[in-house]
């Protein structure tokens with residue numbers, strides 16, 4: 001039975017905690033939870049009948065796999081805590097490990113751990129990773145979201161946007177710098193494909209849009225792939241797409257399943 005440690009018990013973390021209790025019986029068990037919000041941590045520990053308290057280091061010592069669902073600021077630290085002990089780690093906040101991915105890779109190889117990055121809020125990563133086994137000439141991601149969800153970004157005034165407007169066009173590396181709260185999708189596509197300097201990103205603000213949409217286009221010697229997801233927000237955190245939380249559960253299923261379908 002694999003022991004799982006959860007870091008971050010918000011929208012994604014609480015869904016993972018629930019599903020570990022219901023879908024992974026006899027295979028994996030939620031062993032401990034760490035959240036900087038102590039009320040949230042206690043609530044989730046009560047729900048999951050976990051009495052013992054951990055900090056990140058003791059959780060990494062006790063578990064076989066850590067799951068990061070806390071935020072980009074925490075992702076690198078959680079990944080290092082697991083990988084330096086030869087343990088596995090699943091990282092939701094992919095934007096937080098993009099710059100450090102080379103070092104994490106070397107750590108995983110030298111200690112024997114694995115780093116898993118779920119596809120999160122986008123569709124089409126299966127096709128992108130297949131295409132990367134051949135030759136890929138272009139990867140483009142177009143993200144559409146409501147102007148309000150871009151509030152706080154320098155140079156963007158949501159109230160002034162009255163019609164669909166391209167607010168950014170450039171490399172994924174530039175997108176990650178300019179839109180730090182929206183970095184995970186760009187980072188995940190970069191890691192699966194042509195890296196952040198060669199992945200093109202366009203962000204469109206669409207007044208009245210209720211569902212964030214992501215359209216991934218890949219061109220290569222296989223042909224052309226287009227995948228589009230139109231995402232409902234997660235009921236407990238409207239900034240998170242429901243598909244992102246589901247992708248974490250799906251990745252766990254794949255890790256523990258004897259039969260793995262899809263790239």
Ligand SMILES: NC(=O)c1ccc[n+]([C@@H]2O[C@H](COP(=O)([O-])OP(=O)(O)OC[C@H]3O[C@@H](n4cnc5c(N)ncnc54)[C@H](O)[C@@H]3O)[C@@H](O)[C@H]2O)c1
Pocket residue numbers: 007008009010011012013034035036037040069070071072073074092093094118119120121122184185188236237239240241244
């Ligand atoms: N890959 C994707 O497409 C994708 C999509 C959505 C969200 N995400 C990432 O997943 C993260 C979690 O999403 P969510 O909707 O569950 O967020 P959330 O805000 O609902 O929950 C985050 C939880 O982590 C806790 N936390 C924050 N910093 C912490 C730390 N240093 N140590 C322990 N706990 C900490 C918070 O108290 C909170 O309970 C997001 O921050 C985002 O980076 C990725």
